[in-house]
Amino acid sequence: MEGNQEPVRFGIMGCARIARKICRAIKLAPNATLHAIASRSLQKAEAFATKNGLNEAISVKIYGTYIELLDDPDVDAVYMPLPTSLHVEWAVLAAFKKKHLLLEKPTALDSAQLDQILKACDINGVQFMDGTMWYHHPRTAKIHQIISDSTIFGHICSVCCASSFLADPEFLDSNIRINPECDALGALGDLGWYCIGLILWVVNYKMPTYVTALPEATLNSKGVILGCNASFHWEEEPKTNATFYRSFLSHVSMDLTVCGSNGSVRLHDQAIPYQESSASFFLTTGVKCVDVQTEGSVEPVEVVVESQLPQEGLMVQEFARLVKGVKNSERWCDRRWGEISRKTQLGLDAVRQSIELGFKPVFMQQD
Known part of the structure; x- marks a missing residue:
């Protein structure tokens, strides 16, 4: 202290x-x-x-x-x-x-x-x-160190993430997260916050060119989002795209996949690590198409990161x-934390607006 x-x-x-x-x-x-x-x-x-x-x-x-x-x-x-x-x-x-x-x-x-x-x-x-x-788990810092190193990971080409759980009937009937007077953002706010924050964190908070919600959004009778997909696109070369899914209607998922031109990172417990004292992710680097065709796939390396506190x-x-x-x-x-929250909120706003516009793209103001 x-x-x-x-x-x-x-x-x-x-x-x-x-x-x-x-x-x-x-x-x-x-x-x-x-x-x-x-x-x-x-x-x-x-x-x-x-x-x-x-x-x-x-x-x-x-x-x-x-x-x-x-x-x-x-x-x-x-x-x-x-x-x-x-x-x-x-x-x-x-x-x-x-x-x-x-x-x-x-x-x-x-x-x-x-x-x-x-x-x-x-x-x-x-x-x-x-x-x-x-944000505060040491695994997060370790992953960011790897994906930010262009000599190891290359250019970030795509990000895919999901955050979901299967809500029971009582939740869908009375939980505040599906009540428009309490939490009108539904699954988009509760679970989509993780996905949008993840995507922006991967690209160092560079805002996308445009955001598009995909047509299979599910809303309850009060208009609250129970599940939806969306995509983020960065049009500046070399291009990057991201897709994400969040829902109260499917089995638990906390998945993240980041694909770079030279490597990939995957994990399945992003929001809540399986263990409090450590967390891991799988890293694959340096695999070429010709290697896969002639020698079979390359086994990912599990990277384990210890943590003194949950x-x-x-x-x-x-x-x-x-x-x-x-x-x-x-x-x-430290205003950085407010800036991170604001960019996440802007991404959330854009997804919601795209849904309200009939799943049309929403173009974002650039920094």
Whole structure:
């Protein structure tokens, strides 16, 4: 822990299921501590505390309203897993209350709302980060090191990814992620955020020339997306294309394939690694067509990357490190995380617009 040894004090604002995972991550991160939790009622907050073994921790405060947590002067940072429709209201207020903001994805219903949040964070000098965990796993850095080395991997030609799970009838009937008043983006926001973020990460956040949603999109009776495919295209030579699938209607998938002119990377547990202490991917390089024809296929090499903490713990640790630096006046807020979220949100907006336009291409503004 750098500078002041006091850990960053977190408040969890909302008791959604994912908050249980971040509650544990805060406990695991060496530079963070859980100071308070809040829900829309004291009963819900107390039930969350009981389920997560917080009742014995007398230092954890329990609030029955969100505003009480934001008014707590001892809360340094807020983790906010509220429904997406509530993000802009409460995230902006949190920023003006000088609370650093770890905001669950999708960050907003559209980029205009996210811009309001980022502007409030900028004005008030608070750190912003979205809750995408896989960015922080050391496997992510290792893969990026390989695919960014043109001498090893060559030009990135294509990216394919999928994120899905088979929702049960109860989920499809009543879950907030298919309720247009709570999370109108449906599978596009909940699962598509991973796919779009992955694709842009692979190409170093260069925005595509255009985005096209494919016609087989499935919507529920309220117009919320349950499953869809889309493609991203970069027209500048040498060209790159990406396709992705996200759905609440098919078996679990967390697949990523990156194909370069000299190599390929594949994995099947991108969003949530199979193990907390390590994660792997398969790398193939240097295979020529003539080799395949005369000598058979080349076996991929499995690359294993160890991890000291689960990826959510690493996310909290990195966020707390940035917050501590701002609090100690050692550094400015790192705007890179807001820029990553905004580009992901712009990609999401483009897919949604393409669906609304009858699956026509949506051309993107370039950097």
